Structure formats: structure tokens, C-alpha cells
Amino acid sequence: MIVEEIVKRGSGPLISEIHDKIAWIVFNNPDRMNAMSKDMWDSSANLLDKYASDSNVRAIVLTGAGERSFVAGADISKFETERASTEAMASYNESVANFHNSLNAITKPTIARVNGYCIGGGLAIAIGCDIRVCSEKSTFGVPAAKLGIGYKAKGIMELERLVGPAFTAEIFYTGRQFSSEEAKVMRLVNRVVPEDKLDEAVADLLGRVAQNAPLSIRAVKEALIESGKPDSERDFSAHHSTVEQCQTSSDYTEGRTAFMEKRRPLFTGT
Template identity: 60%
Template structure:
């Protein structure tokens, strides 16, 4: 029997951390319609799972996070106006799921983070990359008009001047430039990337889930126009923390000079 085709999205779950792995290394993990669609479904499931403390997104192999769209699929996936609209809806759905996740999201970037890959990364709460990583939005080299929403997301992260440079030049930026712009949180030697990411995930997973959820919800609300922000919902979550068993455990552990054990209730 012929070998089955590799899964384009891989998942792992361990110690409260859900991992979503873009698995198209032969094409630098470039995204197909299937990857956008299935990825959104998996992320939505992670978001609804009370056992998940944080979500890590990364790419298979050692060359890329995600290097944009899979051009080899364009003949099928963008062959007509209707096909393009279907593809665009899948991308928009993936991004909307990312923005609504009330769990911490971390991008582990090792290599190319280009176009749609950068769009995925900037939807994450935290981005950590290796020194060899490269970042780019090549739309201007391809004659592609970039949607205002995507430009707004990047502008919010790096500011208008750097956003303009990224879109106008369409060049690749180094990891050092990316951290200087605020595009990533940390730059690590490739050999130390995983150790840093695992330490980050461990710290998040050991902290109080209700407190983290409260902070994440506030960050989601603050991305909205001020008139649409639900401050009352955030205040309710703050009160829930104060009334929780975890709050008692945190104070008790501090007084007893021991590590707290939080249970999310």
C-alpha cells in the first residue's frame, strides 16, 4: 500500500500546553486552503478545552515558521473568483479564531516568517525567534494590495513608520531588526530557542489560569474601539479571581514560602 500523505497540521498536548505545528517543510510550511481551514478548527478546539493553559504555534523542520501561501496550490485554490473568495474566507476565519482565543498564544519562529506567516505570528500574544529568522511582507513585489485590517494589525504592533517601511520596501528584515521594531519579544541563538520557549511555557502553565484569562480578555477588549470594549466583563473576571480557590492558594503559598499549585477554580 502507498504511504499515506503527511498531515499538513500536526498537534501535540503535554503538561497543559497545546502545540499546533504547520507541517509543510518541503515548501517552508507554506499555507494551503486545507491548512487554514483545519488550523482554525484545531485552534478553536484548543480554546474551548479547559485543560489547555497555553497554545504554541510553530513550523515543522528548521527552515521556516510559515513562508506565506503555497503557490503550488494556486491552480486549484485560486483559479476563479469564487475560489479566491473561499480561500480568503478561510484565512479570515483563522485570523478571527486567533483574535478571539482567551488562552495565551506563543509563536516559536525559526527561519522564514513571510507574508501570511507574519500575519499568523502577529496574531499571537508573544513571538520568540532564532537569530537566523527573517521577516517580510512581499505584497508590493507581487502587485498585491494588502487589506487595511492586516496593515492596522501590524501598525498597532510596530508603529506607523516601521509598518510603512515593511510594506513599502517588501524586503526581508533580520531578527535583530525585528526585535528593535517590537515585532518579536526575544531573539535567541538557534541552539537556545527551544530551552527559552519551554521555560516560557512552563512559567505560563504554572501560573493561575483565571488570572491569565483575565489579562488575556482585557488585551482582547483593548484591541477593540473604545465604544465597543466590554469593561464590565473584565471587571467580572477580576472579581472571579478574588473569589477563587486559586487566590487563596496563592496567598497561602506565599506565606508558607512554597510554590503554589493552581487548579483554575
């Protein structure tokens, strides 16, 4: 299992490696259900920015270490040092916002591999990814109302885009945890598989993505990024430029040639 291998080779609360043009970011705080500290938010944002500009990376997977949790929200044990004052809270919130800005802006496919608890800030990470694949035992929820936390409109709107207003209301109003099957009904996740088939399902998805033309995928991702913004802030110029680039790319020639020769194309992203 690739995640276990990455964890064995790495150390610290955040581990990452690149395998076969796929970047893996592993939240490695299993004793606390991979709960996020300020340093983890900051380091994750830096990694996303790094992989965004790495031409050798075709897609990015975000996942949690261990077999119990994807990410179970914020690390409460750090609250006294990271969120005890108005200034500390502002700094923490800035770190979280920077992470989500980096995740939302990246023009490569992002996939959340979820195995276990996906709660609070963990759910926000997952819904920020393009695709979510989870094991049957996974559970999802936002317990903000149980903690007296005011959830910001941006996060509520991002969830509403996925599951609609009625399910968004139920998730926030009840604060309860939802099963993987309930999440699938809501369209919160793309796919639910048995735990022992999770890596196989993610590997199949990644294989299909990685063998396709990077510029074609980028054009779609750029359109999705802009469609998620308010109408007044949308700018499709980068998307239009990439579409034009596709038409004159060597990959376009390779795609046509491979089709005529009845073979799999070998795309380079150029």
C-alpha cells in the same frame, strides 16, 4: 526537541499534540517552507477553537516543522485550485479570516515559536500571537507590494499596533526581508536567541506561564483582546467578570496560602 518529536509521531500538513497542559500546533509543509493551503487554514482554526474550550490547555504554541521556516506565506502551488476564480478567492479569504478570528478571540496565551522564514501570511500568524520568540537566523517580511497584492487595512493596523506607523510603512513599502535583530529593534519579536537555544527559551517561557493562575492570565488576555478593537466595539464585561471570579476563586486562596507557607502555589484554574 519537542517539535521534531511531534512531527515524527504525526502526519499531514498540520500536526498537533498536548504536552504538560501546552497545546502545540505545527505547520507541517516543510518542502514548501510550511506555506499555507486552504485546508491548513481551516484545520488550524478548528484546532484553535477546540483548544479554546479545553480546560486542560493552559497555553498554545504555533510553530513550523523543519529548520528553515515558520510559515512562508501562502502555498503558491495551490493557487490554480484554490484562488483561480472570484468564488475560489472569496472562499480562500474566508478561511484565512476565520483562522485569524479564532486566533484573536482565544482567551489563552498564544506563542509563536519562529525558526527561519516568517513571511507574508506567516508574519500575520505570528503577530496574531501574544508573544513571539525567534532564532537568530529568522527573517521577517511582507512582499505584497512585490506581488501586486492589496493588503487589507485590518492586517496593516495589527502590525502598526506592534511596531508603529514608520516601521509598518517600511515593511510594506519595501517588501524586503528583515533580520531577527531588525525585528527586535522594531519590537516585532519579544526575544531573539541562538537557534540551539530556541526550544530552551520557549520551554522557559511556557513553564513560567503554566505555573501561574489561569484565571489571572485570562483576565489580562480578555483585556488585551478588547483593547485591540475600535473603541466603539470594545466590551470589557467578560474581563470584569473574570476579575471578580479571581477574587472568589480557590486559586486566590491557594496563592495567599502558598505565599505565607513560602512554597510554590498549585493553581487549578478554579
